[in-house]
Amino acid sequence: MRPDSVAVRPPSAEARLKRVEKRLQRERMVRREVEEIAERTTRALYDKQQELVLLEAVVLATNESATVGGALQGTVNAVCAHTAWPVGHAYVCGPSGDLVPTAIWHIERSNQFAAFRRATEQTTFSEGTGLPGRVLTTGRAAWISDVNVDSNFPRKHLGVRAAFAFPIHADGELQAVLEFFNPAVAPDSGLLEVMAKIGRQLGRVVERIHAQEQIAHQATHDGLTGLANRLLFRDRLELALERAKRHGTFAALLFLDLDRFKDVNDTLGHNAGDQLLRSVSDRLQVALRATDSLARLGHEEFTLARFGGDEFVVLCEDLASEDGAVRVAQRVQQALLLPFVLERKEHVVTASIGIVLASGADDDAEGLLRDADIAMYRAKKRGPGNWEIFDEALRTRALERVGIERALRHALDAGQLRLHYQPIVSLDGGAMHSVEALVRWQHPERGLVPPGEFIPIAEDSSLIFQIGEWTLREACEQAARWRARFGDEAPLPVSVNVSARQLTQADLPEIIRQVLADTGLDAGDLAIEVTETALIEDSNVPAATLRELRALEVKILLDDFGTGYSSLSHLQRFPIDALKIDRSFIMHLGTGEDNSAIVRAIAAMAHALDLEVVAEGVENAEQAAEALALGCGSAQGYYFARPAPPKVIESLIRPAIPAT
Amino acid sequence: MKGVVFNLLEQLVARDFGEDTWDALLEASGLDGVYTSLGSYPDEDLAKLVGAASDALAMPADDVVLWYGRNALPLFAEHYPQLFEPHDSTRSFVLTLNDIIHPEVRKLYPGADVPEFDFEVRDGIVVMGYRSPRKLCSFAEGLLLGAADHYGERLTIEQPVCMKRGDDQCVLEIAFVR
Numbered sequence: 001m002r003p004d005s006v007a008v009r010p011p012s013a014e015a016r017l018k019r020v021e022k023r024l025q026r027e028r029m030v031r032r033e034v035e036e037i038a039e040r041t042t043r044a045l046y047d048k049q050q051e052l053v054l055l056e057a058v059v060l061a062t063n064e065s066a067t068v069g070g071a072l073q074g075t076v077n078a079v080c081a082h083t084a085w086p087v088g089h090a091y092v093c094g095p096s097g098d099l100v101p102t103a104i105w106h107i108e109r110s111n112q113f114a115a116f117r118r119a120t121e122q123t124t125f126s127e128g129t130g131l132p133g134r135v136l137t138t139g140r141a142a143w144i145s146d147v148n149v150d151s152n153f154p155r156k157h158l159g160v161r162a163a164f165a166f167p168i169h170a171d172g173e174l175q176a177v178l179e180f181f182n183p184a185v186a187p188d189s190g191l192l193e194v195m196a197k198i199g200r201q202l203g204r205v206v207e208r209i210h211a212q213e214q215i216a217h218q219a220t221h222d223g224l225t226g227l228a229n230r231l232l233f234r235d236r237l238e239l240a241l242e243r244a245k246r247h248g249t250f251a252a253l254l255f256l257d258l259d260r261f262k263d264v265n266d267t268l269g270h271n272a273g274d275q276l277l278r279s280v281s282d283r284l285q286v287a288l289r290a291t292d293s294l295a296r297l298g299h300e301e302f303t304l305a306r307f308g309g310d311e312f313v314v315l316c317e318d319l320a321s322e323d324g325a326v327r328v329a330q331r332v333q334q335a336l337l338l339p340f341v342l343e344r345k346e347h348v349v350t351a352s353i354g355i356v357l358a359s360g361a362d363d364d365a366e367g368l369l370r371d372a373d374i375a376m377y378r379a380k381k382r383g384p385g386n387w388e389i390f391d392e393a394l395r396t397r398a399l400e401r402v403g404i405e406r407a408l409r410h411a412l413d414a415g416q417l418r419l420h421y422q423p424i425v426s427l428d429g430g431a432m433h434s435v436e437a438l439v440r441w442q443h444p445e446r447g448l449v450p451p452g453e454f455i456p457i458a459e460d461s462s463l464i465f466q467i468g469e470w471t472l473r474e475a476c477e478q479a480a481r482w483r484a485r486f487g488d489e490a491p492l493p494v495s496v497n498v499s500a501r502q503l504t505q506a507d508l509p510e511i512i513r514q515v516l517a518d519t520g521l522d523a524g525d526l527a528i529e530v531t532e533t534a535l536i537e538d539s540n541v542p543a544a545t546l547r548e549l550r551a552l553e554v555k556i557l558l559d560d561f562g563t564g565y566s567s568l569s570h571l572q573r574f575p576i577d578a579l580k581i582d583r584s585f586i587m588h589l590g591t592g593e594d595n596s597a598i599v600r601a602i603a604a605m606a607h608a609l610d611l612e613v614v615a616e617g618v619e620n621a622e623q624a625a626e627a628l629a630l631g632c633g634s635a636q637g638y639y640f641a642r643p644a645p646p647k648v649i650e651s652l653i654r655p656a657i658p659a660t
Numbered sequence: 661m662k663g664v665v666f667n668l669l670e671q672l673v674a675r676d677f678g679e680d681t682w683d684a685l686l687e688a689s690g691l692d693g694v695y696t697s698l699g700s701y702p703d704e705d706l707a708k709l710v711g712a713a714s715d716a717l718a719m720p721a722d723d724v725v726l727w728y729g730r731n732a733l734p735l736f737a738e739h740y741p742q743l744f745e746p747h748d749s750t751r752s753f754v755l756t757l758n759d760i761i762h763p764e765v766r767k768l769y770p771g772a773d774v775p776e777f778d779f780e781v782r783d784g785i786v787v788m789g790y791r792s793p794r795k796l797c798s799f800a801e802g803l804l805l806g807a808a809d810h811y812g813e814r815l816t817i818e819q820p821v822c823m824k825r826g827d828d829q830c831v832l833e834i835a836f837v838r
Binding site for chain 2: 047084186
């Protein structure tokens, strides 16, 4: 159609009016549409802003929370403040998987909602039940416009109408549900979306808190058993002391150390050792709980801790009397009576227990722990499975030991240690053929300190290693000088005592090799003496170590024989050259209180194993004669010679080489 | 006052009395009549229009305002059904004014100066307190009647106290007729 064919006839006035009205209508509709768009965007913007304000409020309320409860409470408050809904509450997921009401509430006009709160706190919601149960099932936020007409809402007609709830997931599980209520009916105005966001935000916060709690738990608990560790225990102990002081009650500390735990680790491996520690921990917990329920003991409370290794500590609070602590100790020992099964074998475990009592008056935590430890050692000394109560005498003895240890450390550096030598003679003729080196401490003030006073202390500390090496070196130097000076007449080998702890040193053979090399002494001129008990007590003493020494041609003497009840088959594991029969068997020889049968049996056994036999502690002619008659080839004792400085020993060597 | 108030009034006047009437009211009030829903306009504009209508229709100003409220309500109900649907009665609807409806109004019309009501339920009568310099208690009354129409109910409203009579607030006593 051509443009000029369009009608150009001017419209009538009426037609024009109609057209203008239509145009106006069109404009009006355009305006309405524009207004609607503007309203929608304004509203969306408003919602977004409010959402941000709310999210920020939640972040603020939860960021500083150290506990999950604090974060939930902060969120409940923030949501109520933001929505102007008067009621908010938090449920947490209980062990059974149900939602359990908490004390976390936000309630305005509390009188108005008291009945609702009561009803809530009396209900546990399982999956699908009510509003929280719905959230639990779906894992999603939910809205109810009016709870009174909702088919699945048990808490009806208690003053609330509109409701919504949303879940908090953390660590992959639903942890909590928050619910909010309004006394008026209300539609879901898109609030659920932002609530779901809040739930997610809160989930991250909960995960962060869980991680922190885990770190805090790890810092205060023993990883192996889950018990309190030393740090937490110290804390509890200090609180307990304050309480005891305030209330005038007793607290007690029990320091437990498993007897011979090392054997389990050494023979069955660390896994078995760890398993045993866990089992012991379990039994102790059960035993303490059982004690707890014995009403007649009072209202004690217990804290059980593991201090590392095989050390457990129990704190008993609120004891009515001192003997309560002893009863707890007995109960602990009873709990260990039944054997533990490790690697399908039964193991009997006992514990040595040190007990210390505290009234809080002038006790400090560190001091009490030290005292309990001292008492435990004392108990251990009395044999496995004993308990001991700390007293002042124990403390004094302990302090003395500490003093001696300090002085002994100084003595090594100050050259106060000497070696004396005691001849070992042939019973057939009485000639000295070798010597035993014995350490002496020449204290500038106390004079000569007997070895019995300082060797056990050295053995309890690392000093024994230093003293042992010093002794070895000193004895080897002396022996080398004698060999050079007296040739075949030198009273060698020189025997040096090696303690049980030194035997556990993996590098002992290496140390001895080094000392021999440094001093130029023949290995055959050195003997080491180990006690029978050292071989029995410490199964870790590898026969291999002794065999290695033997391979060097160092001689090995078994000291104090007869006191350790070792079996023949046990002894066969070790490469031994000689037995030294303990003085307790020799001292009664010839007096009628006859040990002769035992001595004869030992000697016979030794001969059968091709071992030399030395009678120790021979003090008179009768004992010497009897020992010889019973089969001992050599002897040592005051009857022949006391331990003496090298010069004196030299004077005994025949023929004496005249001094030049 | 938000422009939407004028838009609704125009819509109703045009519907019931013709567009020319609206033009006439604007001319009589000396107003240009440019109102957009989101804009804000002087409160006196509404008073002038009501005055002009009162003259034109020979009807008391309060009755004009009441008519406006009662007829505006169905328009609200049409536009914002989600505010009406949760309720089955005028009473429960009215009681959400402060908590639900006005907050929603504020979302749509930022800066809207909506009145706060206080409510008291006494012997089955809802006593609604209103305090506003605009003194538009008749508008509230009209909306209440409109809501009753919406829920198919009848109600009577007494106003023993009114700011227009010099009181410091208006009190509307709403009784529901069964």
